[in-house]
Amino acid sequence: MRVKCVLCDKIEKIEDQSPLAKKLRNRPIHTYMCQPCHSRIKVRTEERKISGNFVTYRDSSQEETW
Ligand SMILES: [Zn+2]
Numbered sequence: 001m002r003v004k005c006v007l008c009d010k011i012e013k014i015e016d017q018s019p020l021a022k023k024l025r026n027r028p029i030h031t032y033m034c035q036p037c038h039s040r041i042k043v044r045t046e047e048r049k050i051s052g053n054f055v056t057y058r059d060s061s062q063e064e065t066w
Helices: 019-026 035-065
Strands: 002-004 011-013
Touching: none
Parallel strands: none
Antiparallel strands: 002 011
């Protein structure tokens, strides 16, 4: 089946038998995200998490240095 990514409007083909295709067929409002967008968002979320921790860590270590 053909699916359209909600983020970049890219049309992709996914396996009719895949669990994702079944999910999309059962719930037409369920949004599809292509793999690059999906991983980009995942990476961004992870980065934010990591940089958040890093900033907190660096800030506290700077306080110690000062
Ligand atoms: Zn996309």
